[in-house]
Amino acid sequence: MSSIQQDLSIFNKFNFEKPPVGVKFLFNKPEGIERLDKNLAFCEMTREAQQSEAPFYVDLENLSCKPSAYVWGHDISEVYKSGLFGVAIKAFKEACANKRIYQYLPRLAPGIVNYIAFSPLDKLSFDPDLLIILTDNTSQTEIVLRAIVYTNGEMWSSEMTNVLGCAWLFAYPFVTGKLNYVTTGISCGMKAKKVFPEGRQLISIPFNWLPTITQNLQEMEWVLPAYVADDIGGFVARIYTELGVSPS
Amino acid sequence: MSSIQQDLSVFSKFNFEMPPIGVKFLFHKPEGIERLDKNIAFCQMLKEAQLRGTPFYAEPENQSCQPGAYVWGSESPKVFESGLFGVALKVFKDARADVKIHQPVRRLEKGIVNYIAFSPLDKLSFDPDLLIILTDNVSQTEIVLRAMSYTTGEKLCSKMTFVMGCAWIIAYPYITGQVNYVISGLGSGIKAQKVFPEGRQIISIPYNWLPTITQNLQEMEWFLPLYTDESKVIEQACAELGLPRPES
Numbered sequence: 001m002s003s004i005q006q007d008l009s010i011f012n013k014f015n016f017e018k019p020p021v022g023v024k025f026l027f028n029k030p031e032g033i034e035r036l037d038k039n040l041a042f043c044e045m046t047r048e049a050q051q052s053e054a055p056f057y058v059d060l061e062n063l064s065c066k067p068s069a070y071v072w073g074h075d076i077s078e079v080y081k082s083g084l085f086g087v088a089i090k091a092f093k094e095a096c097a098n099k100r101i102y103q104y105l106p107r108l109a110p111g112i113v114n115y116i117a118f119s120p121l122d123k124l125s126f127d128p129d130l131l132i133i134l135t136d137n138t139s140q141t142e143i144v145l146r147a148i149v150y151t152n153g154e155m156w157s158s159e160m161t162n163v164l165g166c167a168w169l170f171a172y173p174f175v176t177g178k179l180n181y182v183t184t185g186i187s188c189g190m191k192a193k194k195v196f197p198e199g200r201q202l203i204s205i206p207f208n209w210l211p212t213i214t215q216n217l218q219e220m221e222w223v224l225p226a227y228v229a230d231d232i233g234g235f236v237a238r239i240y241t242e243l244g245v246s247p248s
Numbered sequence: 249m250s251s252i253q254q255d256l257s258v259f260s261k262f263n264f265e266m267p268p269i270g271v272k273f274l275f276h277k278p279e280g281i282e283r284l285d286k287n288i289a290f291c292q293m294l295k296e297a298q299l300r301g302t303p304f305y306a307e308p309e310n311q312s313c314q315p316g317a318y319v320w321g322s323e324s325p326k327v328f329e330s331g332l333f334g335v336a337l338k339v340f341k342d343a344r345a346d347v348k349i350h351q352p353v354r355r356l357e358k359g360i361v362n363y364i365a366f367s368p369l370d371k372l373s374f375d376p377d378l379l380i381i382l383t384d385n386v387s388q389t390e391i392v393l394r395a396m397s398y399t400t401g402e403k404l405c406s407k408m409t410f411v412m413g414c415a416w417i418i419a420y421p422y423i424t425g426q427v428n429y430v431i432s433g434l435g436s437g438i439k440a441q442k443v444f445p446e447g448r449q450i451i452s453i454p455y456n457w458l459p460t461i462t463q464n465l466q467e468m469e470w471f472l473p474l475y476t477d478e479s480k481v482i483e484q485a486c487a488e489l490g491l492p493r494p495e496s
Contacts, residue, residue, distance in 0.1 A: 066494065079489045088485035089474050093399045093467065100401030138433035138447040145434065149410045151341045153348030156434070158406035162390075162397050183431065183449070185386035186393060186404065192478040199386045199447060201431070221338050226440040239336045245314075245325045 001030050001117070001126050006210060008131065010217045011121060014143075017136050018050040019120040022128030025108065025174060026057070026115040032125075033057050033117055041065035042072075042166035043195045045118055046132055046202075055119035055126075065189065071167040072116075073108040091163055091188050101161050106172040129174055131210060133203045134184075134196060141181065141201040147216040148179055148209060156181070163188050173206040180204050249278050249365070249374045254458060256379065258465045259369055262391075265384045266298040267368040270376030273356065273422060274305070274363040280373075281305050281365055289313035290320070290414035291443045293366055294380060294450075303367035315437065319415040321358035334411060339436055349409050354419040377422055379458060381451045382432070382444060389429065389449040395464040396427055396457060406430060413438050421454040427461075428452050 001024065011020050023046075024030075036056045040048060041064055049056070063069055067085070070076045079085060086098025117126065135141045148154045158181050160168050165187025173180045185191050185198030196202065205213060229235035240246070249272065259268050272278075284306045288296060290313060293306055311317045318324040327333060329350055331343025340346045365374065383389045393404050406429050408416045413435025421428045433439050433446030444450065453461060474481045482494050 064494070066491075077491055079491055084489055085485055085491075088488050089481055090469055090472055091394070091474070092397070092401070093464070097397065097399050097401035101403075104403065138431060141431070142434050142439065146339075146410060149340070149345065149349065151345055153340065153345035155349065155352045156406070156408045156410070158404075158408075160404040160406075161401075162394050162404060183386060183389070186390050188394075188472065188474060191390065192472070192474040192481075216341075219341065224338055224436065224440070226337055226436065229440070232440050239333065240314075242336060243327045243332055245327055 001026065004124055004127050006127060006214070008121060008124065008210070008214060010214050011131075011133070013217075014135075014140055016133065016140070018134050019122060020131050020133040021046050021049040022119045022121065022124045022126065023130040023132060023170070024117040024126050025113040025129050026117060027112060029115055030057050030117050030126075035059070036062050038062070039064040041189065041193060041195075042068045042170060043190045044193060045116075046169070047195050049118035049120055050134070052118075052120060053123070055117060055123055057115045057117040059115055065166075067164055068166050068189075070102075071105070071107045071164060071171050073110040073113060075110075086163060089188075098163065101163065105161065105164060105167050106175050107167060108171050108175070127207065128210075129207050130170065131205045132169060133205070135201045135203065138201070141203065143217070143222050144203055144213070145179075145181065147213040147220065150216040150220045151212065154179075158182060160187060162186065165190050169202060169204045173204040177206050177208045179206065179209050249274065252372055252375050254375060254462070256369060256372065256458070256462060258462050259379070259381070261465075262383075262388055264381065264388070266382050267370060268379050268381040269294055269297045270367045270369065270372045270374065271378040271380060271418070272365040272374050273361040273377050274365060275360060277363055278305050278365050278374075283307070284310045286310070287312040289437065289441060289443075290316040290418055291438045292441065293364075294417070295443050297366035297368055298382070301368060301371070303365060303371055303373065305363045305365040307363050313414075313437065315412045316414050319353070319355045319412055319419050320364075321356040321361065323358070337436070339411060346411075349411060353409055353412050353415045354423050355415060356419050356422075375455065376458075377455050378418070379453045380417060381453070383449045383451065386449070389451065391465070391470050392451055392461070393427075393429065395461045395468065398464040398468045399460060402427075404429075408434060410434070411436055417450055417452045421452040425454050425456045427454065427457050
């Protein structure tokens with residue numbers, strides 16, 4: 001596992017209540033990092049890393065949530081994929097609704113990820129494949145998401161299912177290279193396990209977006225002038241005038 | 249404009265702080281509804297409908313927001329589409345990012361919608377093209393979105409651009425038939441105008457989804473047993489389906 005080459009310290013400026021977590025998907029067992037000494041669900045591993053003093057890695061035996069092994073690329077009992085489990089926990093009326101989710105759920109390709117390393121930002125010794133941020137409020141979310149807009153004009157898309165929410169935090173951004181964000185409390189598993197405070201955003205930034213976002217966070221204004229204008233109408237009218245447009 | 253045929257009263261059970269708003273796109277001027285007596289932005293029209301308590305209709309002249317007029321199908325000065333407006337607002341570093349963000353934005357076709365009617369749910373006299381809900385908390389959001397996937401397994405998607413947020417609440421669900429939800433405080437215009445409290449979800453349900461969602465809200469359990477005692481529910485589900493007993 002190569003050492004970290006990039007400077008992600010700009011994220012410290014947010015003073016997040018919980019530190020961002022770097023995630024690395026590995027074929028080989030990482031050296032110099034301890035194995036997690038308990039079994040948890042995927043989503044709980046992120047919280048564990050937020051609270052941890054040191055990086056750790058996990059293997060499949062550490063995963064306590066059976067359906068999420070599918071997201072990791074492993075086989076699971078066909079009973080889960082049949083949709084009957086979703087009916088039994090009353091998340092779905094009929095098996096077909098839950099079964100359909102398995103037709104489009106993103107997952108890691110089987111056999112390519114044997115270990116997953118987690119580290120809080122301040123202990124990060126490797127270039128992360130994902131940086132997962134739990135924001136404290138919508139203003140922080142707005143700033144992070146605006147950092148993909150500032151130079152790239154990207155639209156925002158939050159993809160999620162009401163079960164197996166971990167697929168959209170871990171597999172989807174890594175597999176597609178797209179930033180994803182989800183609101184805590186919407187997906188059943190994380191809500192039931194009470195992993196994160198409800199109503200916050202979890203932003204999962206894949207490695208390919210990190211250079212752009214860190215650079216833009218350094219350059220752009222974090223609080224836009226429009227947000228602090230005493231008279232937003234007058235503020236916009238002045239810009240119209242600058243651009244030679246007569247206000248309607 | 250045809251009279252309302254469906255029963256949407258199940259939404260009253262949420263006791264939303266602000267009532268859901270029915271929206272209808274019209275070619276002809278509606279009869280029996282007052283014209284809005286001021287000029288405001290699209291997003292403010294929703295708030296007006298929430299606070300006013302009676303239905304009203306708006307026409308393009310009532311639209312005070314240039315980007316909102318663009319979403320309604322009006323031609324706007326090309327300087328807006330050139331990207332210079334976004335740069336002047338400091339939203340974008342370069343005009344090209346603003347130009348790009350216009351590409352996915354859905355807008356109503358010019359000339360087909362001459363009037364838009366808004367009504368709070370308890371005064372709704374027409375079958376709405378959209379039902380727009382401002383939830384008070386994530387638990388309410390979770391229930392409404394789960395009502396979409398309960399019988400369908402539909403993915404929960406939130407589409408949004410940093411500017412022209414109204415396009416994703418008003419035009420996108422109507423044109424695509426997709427349920428959309430956005431987080432208040434993320435779109436620049438709605439945030440700058442302080443239209444809604446930040447961190448809430450605004451859910452826009454198009455007409456084609458209303459029968460499914462209302463039916464499911466009547467049938468499904470709003471608060472899943474999983475949320476009260478996760479381990480017991482999982483254990484029972486596993487026992488019922490012949491799956492190995494899960495780890496605690």
